Amino acid sequence: MPRPPDPLGDIDLEVFREEGRRLVDWVARYLAGAEGYPVLPRVRPGEVKASLPASPPRGPEPLRDILEDVERLILPGLTHWNHPGFFAYFANSSTAPAILAEMLAAALNANGMLWKTAPAATELEVVVLDWLRQMLGLPAGLFGVIQDTASTSTLVALAAAREAVPGLEARRRGLSGQARLRMYASEHAHSSVDKAGIVLGIGQEGLRHIPVDAQYRMSPAALKAAVAEDRAAGWIPFAVVATAGTTSTTSIDPVPALADVCAREGLWLHVDAAYGGSAAVEPSLRFVLDGCDRADSLVLNPHKWLFVPVDLSVLYTRKPEVLRAAFSVVPDYLRTAEEAVAPNFMDYGVSLGRRFRALKLWMVMRAFGQEGLASRIREHVRLAGVFRSWVEADPAFEVVAPSPLSVVCFRARFAGVPAEEEDRRNQGVMDAVNATGEAYLSHTRLDGRTVLRLAVGNIRTEERHVRRAWDLLREAAASRR
Ligand code: PLP
Numbered sequence: 513m514p515r516p517p518d519p520l521g522d523i524d525l526e527v528f529r530e531e532g533r534r535l536v537d538w539v540a541r542y543l544a545g546a547e548g549y550p551v552l553p554r555v556r557p558g559e560v561k562a563s564l565p566a567s568p569p570r571g572p573e574p575l576r577d578i579l580e581d582v583e584r585l586i587l588p589g590l591t592h593w594n595h596p597g598f599f600a601y602f603a604n605s606s607t608a609p610a611i612l613a614e615m616l617a618a619a620l621n622a623n624g625m626l627w628k629t630a631p632a633a634t635e636l637e638v639v640v641l642d643w644l645r646q647m648l649g650l651p652a653g654l655f656g657v658i659q660d661t662a663s664t665s666t667l668v669a670l671a672a673a674r675e676a677v678p679g680l681e682a683r684r685r686g687l688s689g690q691a692r693l694r695m696y697a698s699e700h701a702h703s704s705v706d707k708a709g710i711v712l713g714i715g716q717e718g719l720r721h722i723p724v725d726a727q728y729r730m731s732p733a734a735l736k737a738a739v740a741e742d743r744a745a746g747w748i749p750f751a752v753v754a755t756a757g758t759t760s761t762t763s764i765d766p767v768p769a770l771a772d773v774c775a776r777e778g779l780w781l782h783v784d785a786a787y788g789g790s791a792a793v794e795p796s797l798r799f800v801l802d803g804c805d806r807a808d809s810l811v812l813n814p815h816k817w818l819f820v821p822v823d824l825s826v827l828y829t830r831k832p833e834v835l836r837a838a839f840s841v842v843p844d845y846l847r848t849a850e851e852a853v854a855p856n857f858m859d860y861g862v863s864l865g866r867r868f869r870a871l872k873l874w875m876v877m878r879a880f881g882q883e884g885l886a887s888r889i890r891e892h893v894r895l896a897g898v899f900r901s902w903v904e905a906d907p908a909f910e911v912v913a914p915s916p917l918s919v920v921c922f923r924a925r926f927a928g929v930p931a932e933e934e935d936r937r938n939q940g941v942m943d944a945v946n947a948t949g950e951a952y953l954s955h956t957r958l959d960g961r962t963v964l965r966l967a968v969g970n971i972r973t974e975e976r977h978v979r980r981a982w983d984l985l986r987e988a989a990a991s992r993r
Contacts, residue, residue: 523575531575538583539611543594546972550949551595553588560589591952596972599981600954602759602787602919603969606821609879613872614821624866626846627854634855637870640877641826644814647882648792651805655832657860658824658869662786663704665811665827666753668835668861670695670708672809673751673780675838676831680748683838687713694742696720697753698730700760702784705753727914728763728958730754736773751780754807756800757788760956760965761913761921764788767803775806783810786825790817791917794886797893800917808834817892817918817969818885820876824869827860835860892918892968899966899978908989912958918968921958924989935962937992944988951981 518524523531563585592598594605622630624637641656659665674682674693687693693714697705699721709719720742723734739749752774754765767783774781783804789812791797804810809829814820829835840859848856858864877885896918903909903922913921924941926934939955942964946952956963966981 517572521572527575531579535579543606543608543972546592546594547596547977549587549592549595551592551597551952552946552949553590553592554949555589560585594970594972595952596970596974596977597951597981598970598973599966599968599978600952601967602816603967603973604816604822605819605969605971607819607876607879607971609875610820610872613875617868617871620868622868624868624870625858625864626848626856627850628848630868631854633868633870634857636874637857638855640870640874641828643877644826644873645828647877647885648789648801648812649795649798650792650801650810650828654810654828654830655835656826656828657832657835657857658866658873659811659827659861660823660825660863660869661704661815662702662784662811662813662825663707664862665786665825666702666704666782666784667708667711668827668839669780669782669809669811669829670705670712670714670751670753671838672829672831672834673782674712674714676780676808676834677748677750682713691746691748692718694718694720694747694749695751695753696722696735696738696749696779698722698724698728698755698758698765700724700728700730700758700763701753701755702759702786705784724763728758728761730765730770732766732769732773735770736777739773739777739779749777749779751782753782753784755788756783756785756804757791757917759787760958760963762788762915762917762919763913764800764916767801767807769803771803771806774808780808781806783807786811786813787816788812788917790814791889791893793818793882794889794893797889797917814873814876817889818873818876819880819888819971820872824873832860888971889918892973895968895973895975895978896920896966898975899968899982902982906986908986908993912961912963920966921956921963922966923961923963924985924992926989926993931961937989938962938964940992941985941988944991945981945984948984951977951984953981953985 622633624630624633627634645654720738722730725731742749754767754770756764771781788800791800808831811827813825815822815824836859896915900915900920903911909922909924911922923938926937942953942955953964953966956965
């Protein structure tokens with residue numbers, strides 16, 4: 513017999529219970545069988561949109577119908593980041609404790625803008641970020657705050673760096689009419705640094721890209737020279753963004769030497785370890801964060817390589833008071849009696865309302881333990897090493913950059929053809945592999961040439977998936993010779 517509708521218009525809780533159980537079953541089947549889906553969907557732009565009604569429903573629709581449409585209309589149009597053949601960009605994956613935590617966070621709906629609006633969420637965030645700090649081997653006393661993405665973490669860090677410029681008072685006076693600020697990052701720094709400059713009024717001209725060495729690491733000598741040249745030309749140098757694990761090659765900038773330059777020059781040092789930082793949960797890979805104890809701020813993304821689904825980025829700083837000075841604006845309605853004794857995380861970033869993201873990190877850290885997380889990271893680095901050894905052993909391919917972590921940059925060789933044609937064929941090799949639906953790789957440009965990347969980072973990736981990608985790559989390259 514049909515149940516009477518919920519008086520609030522929400523889904524009846526008995527239906528919720530029943531459909532929720534079915535959904536959990538579905539998710540378990542999906543995760544177990546993710547490799548059965550094509551990793552890249554076979555859709556053309558506009559196709560999914562065209563399959564959906566153009567106007568919203570006027571009345572309620574049964575939950576069962578809605579969920580069926582997810583499977584029928586949405587799923588075929590998704591790129592499956594959970595697919596073990598996902599080797600593009602930086603792979604990431606969802607894990608069971610994090611999925612349950614996301615559901616709980618939505619149910620609890622705690623908004624952690626102030627301690628008072630979510631005391632336990634605030635204090636769990638403090639604790640979980642201190643646990644993570646310990647797992648990474650970072651020094652005590654760091655302040656941590658969760659942001660949505662690394663782009664936001666870097667924006668917030670650079671806003672603090674701007675606030676720290678003596679006499680500038682950018683927060684109060686704005687930047688118009690003032691001397692121009694300059695920050696520095698390597699030629700391989702992520703585009704989020706450019707974007708932070710755009711948002712903060714530093715402008716794209718205010719970001720100077722510093723040349724790299726043969727291993728794609730920022731040159732401290734070139735940084736020093738650039739700072740001196742800019743000062744002489746009237747710029748105000750204020751910050752350096754070092755990268756520990758660049759997007760193209762995962763190169764690691766020499767943070768200790770860059771920290772020396774920053775200390776001498778009075779520059780804020782922000783380290784973008786969005787991808788690389790997670791590796792430090794494995795003690796033998798702690799070199800990735802060498803020198804980061806001297807950074808003013810550091811970002812890493814558990815949503816890249818710590819098995820937490822998007823979004824969750826962690827910003828650490830030795831100078832939380834500067835972040836607060838940059839961001840704290842407390843209208844009367846947000847004043848609380850506890851503000852002197854407990855953190856209000858709204859003071860350390862742009863957004864006021866904050867999702868309960870700490871829950872998923874806490875649940876993942878507890879369900880895996882440090883050893884569980886470290887063993888996955890070790891395995892990914894091993895798999896990248898195995899792939900690299902296959903590429904190195906095959907004269908029809910070449911490795912084109914060092915692989916300090918879990919990414920291999922390589923290309924197929926096509927003897928006797930000009931560089932542009934070789935680039936074009938490599939692009940063709942990648943497109944052909946991606947079209948199989950069994951693997952998904954992405955490309956980059958290095959030294960003006962097209963390069964393919966195989967990034968291991970999905971928790972479900974096994975050696976057989978890497979082997980399959982390699983077989984597909986060899987077939988695709990052979991058919992273009
Ligand atoms: N920094 C690095 C080195 C990255 O590789 C990326 C993205 O891949 C980012 C920052 C931006 O990360 P998010 O998507 O969290 O903003």
